[in-house]
Structures are given as structure tokens and as C-alpha cells.
Amino acid sequence: MQNNLILLSIIRLILLVFAQVLIFNHLNFYGYINPLVYVLFFYWYPIRENKSLFILLSFILGLFIDIFSDTTALHAMAAITVAFSRPLLMRFCFGVNFEFQGFTYKNTTKVQRATFLxxxxxxxxxxxxxFEILSFSHLLLILKKILFTAIVTFLFSILLSSLFATDQDI
Incomplete structure (x- = not known):
């Protein structure tokens, strides 16, 4: 059972890299909005799996996106940050319930799942x-990119999550 979840996570990682690199990196809404849907890996990765493997897979995911996107470790840095902050976010969104053995994704509300994502x-x-812009003088540009790209990424992520989610998610 555990090997199946690890294999499923690795397959999802590979598919998300291909989807991000081949499809979503080429979508330029208004010239600067590219959905970064590989974030779904952090959403789909099972809670009870090896946390060291999760950090390693997160780094590999970010590294491959960086290699194919030519972004000099920006995605790897963001992926590692999200991977480390995931338990805090889960505790914030789901409360201490996610630490119990019987916790499943089906026991949460859609609002909790959407907030977590x-x-x-x-x-x-x-x-x-x-870190891409790395300038406080361009703070409005940074906020604009964060806001609009996050909205588009959230919409695409909800769509992909509803299409490809299983009962074993989180």
C-alpha cells in the first residue's frame, strides 16, 4: 500500500512537470500570467508518507521545472519553502485533526481544502x-504578479484537482 502511494506521487510529479513545462509555461495571459500548477504536488502528497522523501521530491520537482524553464533555481527554492511550510498550513486549515490516524481528505470541508490549496x-x-524580481522598488509589480497569477493558478488547480483526484488524496 505504501509503495503504491509513493509510486503514485512520483507519477504525479512527472506528469505535473510535463504539464507545467509543455503546456502551462506557454500560456501567457496578458503577457505575464503563467499558471504554476505544479503546486498541486504539495496538495496531493499524502500526509503519512516519509517527510524526507517529500522534501527530496519537492526539490526534484522544482529543479526539473527550473531546468526546463531556465529560471535558475527559483522554482526549487519556492518548492522547498512550500514543502517545509506544508505542515503548518495543514494545522492552520484542518486543525489538529490532520494529525490523527483516521484523518482523511473526505472528512474536511471544501472551504478547508480550497483554503489549503x-x-x-x-x-x-x-x-x-x-526572488524573480528582487527589488523593493517594484513592489507593485510583485504584488500584481502574485495576485493575478495566484488566481489563475488556483482556477486551473481546482480544475485539475477535480479531474484527477482520488480518494487517497491527503
Missing amino acids: LLLILIQHIVYFS
Whole structure:
């Protein structure tokens, strides 16, 4: 059972890299909005799996996105940040219930799941765009990119999550 979840996570990682690199990196809404849907990996990764493996897979995910997007470790840095902050976000969104053995994704409300996904996206975007632009004089540009890209990423992520989610998610 555990090997199946790890294999499923690795397959999702590979598919999200291909989807991000081949499809979503080429969508330019208004010239600067590219949905970063690989954030779904952090949303879909099971709670009870090896946390060291999760950090490693997160780094690999970010690294592959960086290699194919030519973004000099920005995605890897954002992916590691999201991976480390995920337990805090889960505790914030789901309360201490997620630490219990019987916790399943089906026991949560849609608002809790949407909040969790949105917070993952926002943290990823804040780190990514802050270091991409790296200038306080362009604060409005950073905020504009974070806001609009987060909205589009959230919509695409909800769509993809509803299409490909299983009962074993989170």
C-alpha cells in the first residue's frame, strides 16, 4: 500500500512537470500570467508518507521545472519553502485533526481544502516572484504578479484537482 502511494506521487510529479513545462509555461495571459500548477504536488502528497522523501521530491520537482524553464533555481527554492511550510498550513486549515490516524481528505470541508490549496499557491508565488524580481522598488509589480497569477493558478488547480483526484488524496 505504501509503495503504491509513493509510486503514485512520483507519477504525479512527472506528469505535473510535463504539464507545467509543455503546456502551462506557454500560456501567457496578458503577457505575464503563467499558471504554476505544479503546486498541486504539495496538495496531493499524502500526509503519512516519509517527510524526507517529500522534501527530496519537492526539490526534484522544482529543479526539473527550473531546468526546463531556465529560471535558475527559483522554482526549487519556492518548492522547498512550500514543502517545509506544508505542515503548518495543514494545522492552520484542518486543525489538529490532520494529525490523527483516521484523518482523511473526505472528512474536511471544501472551504478547508480550497483554503489549503490557496495558501500553498500564495506561499509559492510570494517566494517565486519576490526572488524573480528582487527589488523593493517594484513592489507593485510583485504584488500584481502574485495576485493575478495566484488566481489563475488556483482556477486551473481546482480544475485539475477535480479531474484527477482520488480518494487517497491527503
